[in-house]
Amino acid sequence: MNGQQFFFTASTPPSTPTNRLRRRGSPAVTPNSTARFSRLLTSVLGSPFLTTTDMASLPPHLDLIDGDDTAVLHEETVTRPPSLYGFEVVQREDGEDDWPFKRSSPFRSLIPRIWDVLSSSPPRRQSPLSYNYSNSSIWAPKQIDYAQLAPLDGEEGELVDDEACFFCPPVRALTGIDILTLLPPELALQILALLLSPVRPSPQAAASTVLAGIADHAIETTASLQAILACRSVSRKWFRLASDNAVWRAAFVGRWGPPPRLPCAPIYEPPPTPRSVLDPRMKKLPALPPDETPLPASMTPAPLTLDWCALYRTRLALDRRWEGVPGSENAQWEPRVTALSGHADSVYCLEFSRTHIITGSRDRSVKVWGLRSGRLLGTFAGRHRGSVLCLKFELEPEASTGLLRGFLVTGSSDCTVRVWDLWTEHAGEDAPVHAEVRAVLRGHGGGVLDLRVDERWIVSCSKDAAIRVWARDTLTLHRTLRGHEGPVNAVGLQSGDYSGEAGDEYGHSGRVVSASGDGKMILWDIASGERVRTFEGHDRGLACIEFKEDLIISGSNDCKIKIWSAATGACLRTLVGHEALVRALAFDAQSGRLVSASYDKSVRVWDLGTGRVLRIVRDSHTSHIFDVKFDAGRIVSTSHDRKVVVLDFAGGLGVDSALFV
Template sequence: MATPSQVPFPTYHDDTYEDDNARHSHASNATPRFSYLLNSVLGSPFLTTSDLPNDADTAYAPSIPMHAFDIDGDADDGADMEDVDGAFASVPRSFTVTRPPSPTPSFRTDTFSIVNWNPNIYNFVLPHATDTTPRCSMGFLPPGRRTVSGYPSAQWGKQHTPSASPLKPSRSLTIGMGILPRIWDALRDGSPAKKGRRRPGIPSWRDAGSDFDYHSDGSIDYANLQPLDGEEGELIDDEACFIDVRAITGMDILSHLPTELALELLSYLDLPSILACLRVSKTWNRLARDNSVWRVLFSRKERDGWGVDLRRASRASSLSSPNPSLSASRSFVPAPLEIKWYDLYRTRTELDRRWSNYPSAGLSADLSDDAMAEQKAVPKVWEPQVMRISGHSDSVYCLEFDSSRIITGSRDRTIKVWSLKTGQCLATFSGHRGSVLCLKFDRDWDIAEDTGCDNGMNNVDALAPRKGFLVTGSSDCTVCVWNLYAHPREGQEPAITADVKAVLRAHSGGVLDLRIDSRWIVSCSKDALIRVWDRETLELRTTLRGHEGPVNAVGLQGDRVVSASGDGKMILWDVASGERLRTFEGHDRGLACIEFKEDLIVTGSNDCKIKVWDANTGACLRTLVGHDYLVRALTFDPRSGRLVSASYDKTVKVWDLHSGKLVREFRGCHVSHIFDVRFDHCRIVSTSHDRKIVVLDFSEGLDTSLFV
């Protein structure tokens, strides 16, 4: 009995074809449904009724007896009969060819896709190829599977040239190079990574004697193929559509590196990248949490005003320890990596978040109903903890504070030292015969001498007084220079004492403002003069003259001094030569306060405006409008871009120095004019005519002892 692969296909053999008229005659006598089901646009590769043994055309009738198909004389062949494609006639199974099964999804490319791997067909096409590499058949299916008219057939195994087919070629094969270029286009578009790959031994589409070109290496010039006509469906490479997710696509390089190299790589990443590394794996999480990585991240924020003073770590441990010998042994400065930088970074980020909120914070009473409803949808802003300190018997004109204490001057002619943490009065000094209008001192003088090499000091040295420097100005026209002393105490804050070192007499009017640095003491007065003193010798070095009214405030930066006067002008001076460098004019009324840091100058005026100036060019960079009365005091940090101002309108405002926008506003802190204001990374401290000192603390619940 013949097998399906041995059935002679008329598509492959020219001598088995009849002429067109004869074929049309057979088609007219065939069952219409049977012919319709077994023919296709490409020319059917399967058995049709014209190929069956015809006995006076009755072989196609449903009533034909089973023995009519007894080819080998065996009457039992009827048992091997079956319906073909649902037709009414039955044909021997030996004369049928089963249509190949539909593909099923698989991750193996040789079992999914009509583009089948068939290494045998290329033994006919390229008989000299000796390798057994599987190749994509691209439509060159073996005999008994599929026929494409006009393309290489089984006769290529004999002649190596395509034989002419009497069948009418398919429309899709005659227009735009047919289905094969279309398959290639689909593969090329679906698999971008494979554009440049060619398997050796695959014939080109334009070989000699055919419609294809073969390269010498057997590769195909796909780039010159024409596109499809778009009539048939897309054919997509299953390798592009189905990816084996179980395949290993890479390796964890970071985990295989030495720890030192892995940490060095992580140190170049920014914060979002480090946070992403924390979620990759346990190994990445351990590396990304390393102390050295977060120290680098913290150091990058120094340009934004983030700073740490490691000396305070030993001081904090000393204060918390009841054992004085243990305190002495802990007085050394810790190594940088002994600090938990991850915790410091989180704490400082939270601290900055508490500062930055929408401008209407605390103004709910002034909002309309619609605005109130809109505000409820916004997360509640952080409200700082308020501490009010009382002790002065009259108006408090000036203040300065550091990490542990506040020093204030008052109209009651006294100078008081307060604990920043508890508000307790630590000391009171008297030396002026008039109101104390201004003061400056060396910040954190009691820890300034710790160098990290004194861990061997004895208990006597550990409890020795630490000496500081204080300068005050008064309405009595004098400048007093004080020696400050901090006396360490076991488990308590140091006791503060002071004595007058010198009294500087040169002004003929009240001393309204002061500035100090490591070289100079600068004072200004109602007499319209600015005096510059040598800090070491306390001798008068120069006097700056040029204002026509009282000089209400001065600023000092290096060898330059800037002064603000009630005449509405501010002047930039050179300290060494006494020369006037530049005169700024822009305010409509007299100036009340001024700050000079780096190359920025900020002024507050009786015109209720704040102006930001470029010290080098004299240009006004921006004007901040928001206060209702005289802007009495201000201070700013050029790195963080935070500016705090206080006014006679009883408000304290926080501004963004770079954009000029209002960030926060605090009302109700004082019930009268505010005379002075200062701030650091976690507090705002203000003084007022109401005799109160108000501390707004943003660091509640946070450990900010190391921040500066």
């Protein structure tokens, strides 16, 4: 048939790759899917326009027309027997409404000639059919001995069965129904939103499930994007639905998580209209009286709705910039490098937020920088009597005034932990930042090497091989954890269920994992102070650690990075590539991206789902790298070369990267 549509046909040429001949009652073979948006056939939407060829099977009283996308009643079909020759006749009685073309002489004379042409091959074979005008059937078959016919030699192509379905009466076509556009727009948009929202495994799931889910989610989000683009190509109505802002918002959230926080003051919502104003008997609501209530000074009107399609496109372009490995389309793209100079000695630690960077140095000072401008906004010196080795901070604008308020915790080689109050005197991200020490936490017998803070605890570790847990609200010592045989270089903190009592059946009061120079990691329960589990696997001492839900990621002096399950203690994956001690790690569970820094002067970006390196940044520093942090748009690192380096991936995209944080 070779895709041609006739009233009947005898055979399929060998060159036809796909044949839609089938036995009555068997499922129809899926047609060529290019024009029918095959990606939608396996989705929740099904085919946009349903035809008989899109069905898995047909009712027994219908037959699929070979060579056409229509169906007819079973009794109105003529079938070819299992051979190249011969024909099976369906007897029909004459009727006024049936076979309207049988009285047409040209048409009756044309059909046998077409049959002869289709069934002939050199040397010309005589048609096995003869036309009979004497009875109610159109053709009368010759007596053929099918057992004497030559076997099939491939001339018929790859048939499902040696039987084809033909029709003689007029076609009764089945018209498609566009179900989506018949629905209310709200339901249609909800269906499209569900199509574009792949399910990400819960962060509380097992570590092995999270790792597998990261890779699967990347595949599903790519398929979702292809689906929405296919929907936009179906029709004008589908294009309008698939272009709706709510649909693209669902696509953004499904791929990158919850919507970004807008850098604006809280949205003012006027009080609800009293019910007495509304008249339920009226079809239309009466006009509301003008609201004379003045807008509070601390509130601002709601911002304009974001263009989620443009935001999705920008975020996708930003993600592709991170994949700067050889062979990718963005292999030649390099981030913009900005170096912040001001410290007089090695910069050991850093933290940054949506607006500020804070660094600690061997020069015993703490400096605050504007994230976007790179301006130095504050320097706090003279409080610590040793190097500032670690720090954590929070700095947010007040809703009423817009002034920045927060706190800072620093650890030093002078064996103390200091808690600071931070504030600005006027609003604005580049306003000068001031600080004052609120309390000094003493107790460690060696330098404080690392810190972790959550809403309930401050956890510090030291060269004295101890971990100390402090209550954040009272700044008093809650517990000391001992068990390591060497200095504890890093700690990770998993926040507990603080809604109930400590250690109740619904959760825990937080857990701490410690990494030591003795080559061991220990998982501790804060409430009981007991050791939950010990991890061993690195060949040398550990230098850094990340702890997110069931995932523990460690870096070591053996140049390796290992990924562990906190619940089972199993090592799930080992990442190899660094050529010296792995000094710092940063991990984002939402994107599955891991950034590591090493004494080999390089920063590596890893895809935690696959374990492959996405990008290697060399020569941003000229000496050992001590710390690294990142967000969706940048990497910030510090080094022995006294510099703070910002690698900006969002430059030139025309959107504030703070929207993605």
